[in-house]
Amino acid sequence: MLEMLGQGWSLSDSVSLRPEPFGALAYDFRTRRLSFLKTPALVDVVRRLGGCPSVGAALTSAGVDASEHASYARALRRLADSGVLTPRTVSPEEILV
C-alpha cells in the first residue's frame, strides 16, 4: 500500500464529501456506497489529493509528519478500495514540480 505515496490519486468524480464533527461522510452517487473519513486531518489530506502530484506530496502539504505517512497510506488504501479515490494519470509537468 505504500506505493500509493508515490502515485497521484484524487477524490472520485461521483463522490461527494460532507463535513461532520468527526471528519466527513463520503457518498458515492454511482455505487450508492457511504464511507466515513474518521478524522478532520484525513479529510484535509483527501481534499488536497487532486491538487498534488502524489499522495506523499499531499500528506506533506497537509503537514502530516513523515512518521505517520504509512498509517495514512493504509487509510487511503481503504478509501481507494471502496471507490472513494481514483488513480490519476500524472502529467509529466506535474512530476517535474
Added chain:
Amino acid sequence: MTATLDRPTERPSGGRLVDQFEYGLDAPICLTWELTYACNLACVHCLSSSGRRDPRELTTAEAKALIDEFERMQIFYVNIGGGEPTVRPDFWELLDYAVEHHVGVKFSTNGFRITPERAAILSATDYVDVQISLDGATAEVNDAVRGEGTYDAALRAMANLQAAGMKDFKISVVCTRHNIGQLEQFKAIADTYGAQLRLTRLRPSGRGADVWEELHPLPEQQRELYDWLVAHGEDVLTGDSFFHLAAFGDALPGLNLCGAGRVVCLVDPVGDVYACPFAIHDTFLAGNVRSEGGFDTVWKTSPLFLDLRSPQTGGACTKCSAYDSCRGGCMAAKFFTGLPLDGPDPECVKGNADASLGAVDPSARPGTSQDHSHKGPVRHQPVPLTLVTRRPERSCDESPLTGLGAHSG
C-alpha cells in the same frame, strides 16, 4: 445560541464511529420522507397508519423547497415512502426534481403503479432505487397482511423492473411469525428477479401495534432469523433493523445502534419531523419543516433531538452482559408496547422483557397520535390467514359490506 453550543460537549475525538454517531451528525445519514398518508392498500401492520390523504400535505412547491434544503445540507439520498408515494400526482415530478438536485432517492412502493413504461424510465434514471414491499413469499402469507392481489401486483412490478433492465432493486420484507420460515423462498424470488433482499423488523408502530402480538416472530424464530442473517452477511440488507439480535453473539452488518434523532429521522407528509420512521407519535415529534429555519433548524436544534444525542442510560439493561451488543434495542418498540425506554426491548433475546411486558396494562399503551387509516373497506383488503379456505371477496364487488370482516380475523 447555536446548535454547536447546545450540543453535548463530551463528544470524543477519534475512536469508534458508532460512538461518534451517538452524538449526532450535522445532517441525517438516513432520512425517510413519507410523501403522503394516502394509500391504495390497508396493510394490517402499517407503521404510519396510512390510508387517507391528509389535506395539510406539503404542496409540490413546499416539497421542492424541502429537496433544495436537503441538497444544501448534503443529504445525499432519501428514502421515500408513504402511504403509497406513487399515488401523489406529482410523485414523478418530485423524483426528477430530487435527482436533478443531487438528492438520490430510494422509494418504497407496493408495485401497483410500476408499469412497464415506468419501469423503463426508472431503469434509465441514475440515483433512483426502487423497493417493492412483499411480506410473504407466497400469496397466502403476503395477502393476509398486505391485501388481496398484492402479491401478484408486487411480482408483476418486479417482472417489469427486470424486463426494463433495472438491477439490484430491493425487495423489502417485514419479518413476521408467518414468513420467517420462508426466508429461502424470499431469497429465491430476489435471485430470480435480479433483486436484492431486504429484511426489516415488524414494529408495534401505527396499525402494527394492533397486530404485533400475533405477528411478531416467536423467540425460536428470532434465533432462526439471526442465524440466517449471519449466514448471508452483507448480501441481505436489514436497514439496521435487527441490532437487538446482536445479543445472540456477533453483531450483524450495520451500525448497530438506535439512530433515532442521531443519524436517522422521518419527515411525514405534513412536514412533521419525527425521531425515526417507527416513532410517529407526539412524544418523538421534533418540529415541522414549515417552521422558521426549516428542516435544518429542527435537525440541529430541537430539544428532543439534542436530548437523544446526549449520553443515554441503559437502565435495567446495564446489568446485562449483552448490553454492549444490543444497546437495549429499539426505542419505538419499547415505547409502543408500553415498556420503559431505558429497559429491555420487548423482543430482548435474553427474555429480560418478558415479565415487564406481561405486566403492562394494554390500555396504558401510548396508542397512536395520528390515524389516517381508511374508514371503509378498500379494494385490496387483507385476507385473514384463518379464512383462506373461504373464497375472498371479488375486487369488483361494490357491496358496502365487502371486506368488513377483514379486521375481525
